Amino acid sequence: xxKAWLIFALVLVVSxxxxxxxSFHDVEVNTFASGNSVVGVYKWDYxxxxxxxxxxxxxxxxxxxxxxxFPNGTAISIGSSGYSFLFPLPRTGDVLGNGAISGPLAIxxxxxxxxxxxxxxxxxTSYVDNLEGVANQSLxxxxxxxxxxxxxxxxxxxxxxxxx
Numbered sequence: 025x026x027k028a029w030l031i032f033a034l035v036l037v038v039s040x041x042x043x044x045x046x047s048f049h050d051v052e053v054n055t056f057a058s059g060n061s062v063v064g065v066y067k068w069d070y071x072x073x074x075x076x077x078x079x080x081x082x083x084x085x086x087x088x089x090x091x092x093x094f095p096n097g098t099a100i101s102i103g104s105s106g107y108s109f110l111f112p113l114p115r116t117g118d119v120l121g122n123g124a125i126s127g128p129l130a131i132x133x134x135x136x137x138x139x140x141x142x143x144x145x146x147x148x149t150s151y152v153d154n155l156e157g158v159a160n161q162s163l164x165x166x167x168x169x170x171x172x173x174x175x176x177x178x179x180x181x182x183x184x185x186x187x188x
Contacts, residue, residue: 049137051075053181056082057173059144064155067185068136069117069165075139075183080106082176090175102177113137113185117165131166137185148172 049071057063057079065075079102081088090102100107131138145151152170173179 049073049135049185049187051137051139051181051183051185053139053141053179055141055143055179057141057143057175057177057179059174059176060146060148061173061177061179062142062145062148062151062155063171063173063179063181064140064142065111065113065169065171065181066131066138067113067167068131068187069167070115071113071136071185071187072115073113073137073183073185075111075113075181076108077111077171078106078108078178078180079173080178080180082178084176088175090173090177093172093174095169095171102175111169111183113167113169113183116167136187137183139181141179141181 063077067073079090079092081090081102081104083104088104091099092102092107093099130140142151152172155170156168
């Protein structure tokens with residue numbers, strides 16, 4: 025009897041470790057933003073985490089004018105020393121993402137958090153509306169956050185999400 029409980033406890037411990045380890049999801053993007061660029065962050069609503077975003081202007085012809093627009097519409101100018109910030113991703117629901125979405129909002133159960141930088145976007149407002157519209161039309165619970173970078177810059181995004 026003791027042996028059965030020991031085996032059960034061992035299986036329980038191993039299973040719990042696998043569940044916890046599979047709940048952490050990394051994201052890493054390091055790319056060049058050119059012209060009007062859109063940084064799309066999308067996640068299932070049950071995921072929470074944070075991203076560290078760093079934007080370093082690249083001087084072209086002696087000018088390094090870069091402007092960043094946050095999801096709430098606030099805009100800042102970024103000087104030559106760059107700008108970094110922590111971007112929290114709150115858990116907004118309890119529905120587990122079921123299935124996958126491809127295209128510009130590529131997320132799945134195995135990748136419930138993703139970041140993509142779309143470069144040289146012609147009409148930023150229309151593009152952002154389209155990204156948010158895809159999420160709103162989806163029957164799946166997706167959160168979309170959009171940062172817009174105007175100008176030439178190196179954009180780095182790293183972070184994690186936890187889906188429990």
